[in-house]
Amino acid sequence: xxxxxxxxxxxxxxxxxxxxxxxxxxxxxxxxxxxxxxxxxxxxxxxxxxxxxxxxxxxxxxxxxxxxxxxxxxxxxxxxxxxxxxxxxxxxxxxxxxxxxxxxxxxxxx
Amino acid sequence: xxxxxxxxxxxxxxxxxxxxxxxxxxxxxxxxxxxxxxxxxxxxxxxxxxxxxxxxxxxxxxxxxxxxxxxxxxxxxxxxxxxxxxxxxxxxxxxxxxxxxxxxxxxxxxxxxx
Numbered sequence: 001x002x003x004x005x006x007x008x009x010x011x012x013x014x015x016x017x018x019x020x021x022x023x024x025x026x027x028x029x030x031x032x033x034x035x036x037x038x039x040x041x042x043x044x045x046x047x048x049x050x051x052x053x054x055x056x057x058x059x060x061x062x063x064x065x066x067x068x069x070x071x072x073x074x075x076x077x078x079x080x081x082x083x084x085x086x087x088x089x090x091x092x093x094x095x096x097x098x099x100x101x102x103x104x105x106x107x108x109x110x
Numbered sequence: 111x112x113x114x115x116x117x118x119x120x121x122x123x124x125x126x127x128x129x130x131x132x133x134x135x136x137x138x139x140x141x142x143x144x145x146x147x148x149x150x151x152x153x154x155x156x157x158x159x160x161x162x163x164x165x166x167x168x169x170x171x172x173x174x175x176x177x178x179x180x181x182x183x184x185x186x187x188x189x190x191x192x193x194x195x196x197x198x199x200x201x202x203x204x205x206x207x208x209x210x211x212x213x214x215x216x217x218x219x220x221x222x223x224x
Contacts, residue, residue, distance in 0.1 A: 032210040043112065043200050043215030044153070051210075087153065091209035096166040098143070098209055102152040 006101035023088035024070040114216035128189040135203030148197040
């Protein structure tokens, strides 16, 4: 069964304390993976698309990486404004359904 | 502001009723996606339309239906509502048909079924 699993479910960090969020998937022949940021009560905001293993993309304090089985979202020296839920999503090959993980709730303490 | 608009912002209704949610995509985008987000299930893909045609279908209940009109706006119809249908409903738009295109999400409609 196609699945997208994110860990941890929640993460509390001190401002400046770097960490990584994980997204693992069981999809054969992955053709792409998305990362989104979602603030409470708002729609998700696109961050990155990764297409192949070994690919990396960066945006400010965020860096996304992709392997054949998982993706990581690395957060370097986070600030309180980075607090949000981070979602990853994978389109399925056979029918283009999009499966989202349940997200990681990140809280950065000042 | 993503450029995607959704109305209404909030909707409160009773079980057994029918409601219609509306979405206007970003200018130039031909695809519209509908999602349901509840606390226990997370974000669930419902359906995608591209240029007026249904393109991909997710876990959309038979009580739910959608369409995309010639002006590209879309409506999601929810009927015979149950308590469990209470959720945030998002639409998103993208320029092309491929699910690998960047999607821009609207602010959502919060549906409460009493």
